[in-house]
Amino acid sequence: MRRERELPVFAQGVARLKLALQASLSPASTRWKHPGALLDTLQHWSDGYLQDGPSASGYRRSLSEFGYTASPLEVATSEQLTALAQVSGLFSDQGVMQLRRACYQLEAGSTGSDWIISNRTRSATESSTLIREMMGSRAFLLAVSRIAGVPLVPHPFTRARSQVNYFYPPQTLDAKAQLGMWHTDGTSFVLNILLSDPSEYEGGEFVYFDGPIDRFDVGDLRARARTSSVSACGDAVYIYGSRVFHGVRPLTAGRRMSLVLSFHCPYSTVDVNKFWHLASDDGVLTTIRPWFQFKRDLTVPAQEQYRRLGIEPITFAELASGHNDSP
Template sequence: MATGFDQFLHALRGRKPRRAAGQPGEPRWRAEFVARDVKGPRLGLQDFGYASHELSRGYGAVDDTALVGPVQILTPEGLDSLTEVCDRLESSAGSARFITTRRVRNADLMSAFINNMIRDRGFLLSCSRLAGVPLIPHPLRIPTVQVNYFEADGRADIVKWHHDGMDYVLTIQLNGYEDYDGGRFSYFMGRVDEFTGAREGDPRIKEAPCGERGAALFLHGSRIYHAVTPVTRGRRVTVVVSFLCPYFARQDSNTFWHLAADDGIPATIPGWLRLKWPVRDPAMDYSLRAGSPVITWEDLRG
């Protein structure tokens, strides 16, 4: 991410979210595309060194999930359809200076399939159960869904260790290790404030085994440093979905300038107001802002 004066210059750029009714000929989303009984290995934030008092809590729950997966959250047919949609979107991908080779931002505004997928009640309920808290698509519309295209272009600087502005992030991998070399998802097994760089042989640098096509990984993105190694052969495509827990919205980690540096001030202001506007009923108010079904604590326990 840009910093300092470079960050300010990026923020001055005018950028409007690209919108389209849908990609011509794209498949239709179906509720049956959500896999059943989605479960996987889990690590808690306390495993990363965070103290109990640093965790969001309320409604009889503690927001302790750090990383879950890999899991298969879509059926094979659903995965095939999502892959087709992202292949169609690739012509709209712009170059990225920081973490990936090329990307499509606000993909849910450009694809009816993706828009319906992330607002499907079954999909949201599966993601919420992985996270352990009720989730909705993030009201900041530009970064809600991003499609990343990593390519073997010789750029060693594509490995950027970072933590996200978003608290709850799901990454779905659309192809497997047989399609590319490199492209390994790595993370730092420690607190964000302990990270001083990735050094060879550091036992705290771990790799998530996401080599299977369709592997999905849930990450508490704002509290974990992570990176993807350069792709040295082939092409790696991922879909990254960002969520908000309405009940813990006041603890949302996004900062205005972090977002504006990526998308520009004019494009950031509407979403920022949508996120920060006072609420009375968190579940209902934020769900309406995101155009999403309401997921409650009772749904997670059911």
């Protein structure tokens, strides 16, 4: 019964706007908890938490291979830009362990979510020393930039920058329908780090549509729906999130945890993030001020963006050298 295997699509367009208004009406206390220091493992990041080696990327497909002929970015071609990469061995065992600890602890500050995931903690960089320092590490940013195909910085919009997802089996059939939905992300450069071991849950596969978003048809997924083979704890799926339909299948047992990080290419002022996309996550009023700040941040020159991070700029030339394409 194919229908049973299908996942609903997360709201687009007007439905998204309605969600934004609903998010605004729910009491702030249920949307935002200020977790405070108790949630922080106070563990510092170390570049030793990255595994050595020029490339941590395995299977990689470009936007061009996904069927995008025109590049969404003026500074890179659709051949250069990665649509999807299955990334293994990015972190050392120590690094994976520390990330797991940090994300476990952040669950106490998580809130319920009625889309895709059971619970989530937004702005993880604000509550976790480890994740904040990792996002500011040049070695980490360089590794992710190489996977993405363009130099990156952490996404300037704090609330969209980092999120920890906690998945549990849905309680009711209705909840089930709300889970694992197909969606595109509000941001483009997205690293989804799996932080649970395969032995800890069942279901919860990361699925994606192998084609451009205008070809996506939830009623006919047979030909192009794919299941990512990423299942080891600490491995990741990198996606060009705004152009790749993806989702997580509902869990049937256990618990699945993931850390989702968003980046921005500072050499481009293009950003796909839509006000209504952000507002449907966080509410309209909460989104207005950071939104204007974010729009200003986008116009800051790349050199200055890197200077603010306190690191040497990552350049296109640097990505070309030392890049080791795996088959």
